[in-house]
């Protein structure tokens with residue numbers, strides 16, 4: 660359904676995503692996992708057309724997201740829902756207004772129809788009855804659920820999640836994880852979930868992609884990943900501090916950073 664081909668992204672001299680091939684299968688959950696700074700968010704932004712590749716292609720069905728006109732890209736992006744790392748709710752709108760926002764922006768539906776859609780989406784995330792709360796009145800977990808409801812408002816073909824459990828207590832994290840799992844299963848949706856949460860990723864995904872320093876170092880079913888003998892994969896899934904994945908990945912010598920000198 661979505662395919663990255665020789666896809667890469669560089670920012671200045673940082674290769675955030677090194678040339679890679681990736682295939683997001685339709686129906687089900689693909690988890691993109693890896694440590695902080697491994698390129699997960701950048702890859703997600705490339706796959707969703709938010710970022711232009713430095714090289715290669717992103718095929719969404721048969722269209723190359725990096726090469727189609729802006730207008731067409733905006734149209735295609737209506738088929739994609741995004742749940743950003745910090746929920747990114749509009750603080751001036753209540754829960755209803757946030758979930759209705761994409762419908763107001765992209766459709767000419769009557770308010771009565773929009774209201775029904777919003778109620779359905781809030782029911783799906785367990786927040787019907789909370790439509791009049793403002794974002795500042797929501798817990799972190801509730802805000803994520805509102806962001807999820809908003810991402811589903813347009814009945815997208817694919818929903819992208821960036822770190823859906825980060826910053827949440829373990830219980831709220833568990834709620835979000837199972838909500839993503841159950842919703843995707845019931846609605847036959849396609850989801851791409853970026854996470855550094857090994858447990859969450861392996862427990863809900865059909866397909867796992869593991870990144871390290873901008874490259875894919877493993878991919879397969881959760882069981883394939885658990886059984887991997889690659890030292891980097893083992894270090895990541897066992898959460899060990901020591902191993903081939905270094906604690907610091909800055910390429911600048913420490914002293915130069917401390918003294919502000921050029922190497």
Ligand SMILES: Nc1ncnc2c1ncn2[C@@H]1O[C@H](COP(=O)(O)OP(=O)(O)O)[C@@H](O)[C@H]1O
Pocket residue numbers: 670673674675693694695696697698699700701702
């Ligand atoms: N907009 C940007 N400008 C410059 N560097 C960036 C930008 N976005 C990401 N990077 C760099 O690219 C690398 C990968 O970042 P990111 O994709 O956010 O990783 P992750 O989501 O796995 O933590 C990091 O070194 C980060 O500092």
Ligand SMILES: [Mg+2]
Pocket residue numbers: 699700701
């Ligand atoms: Mg990230």
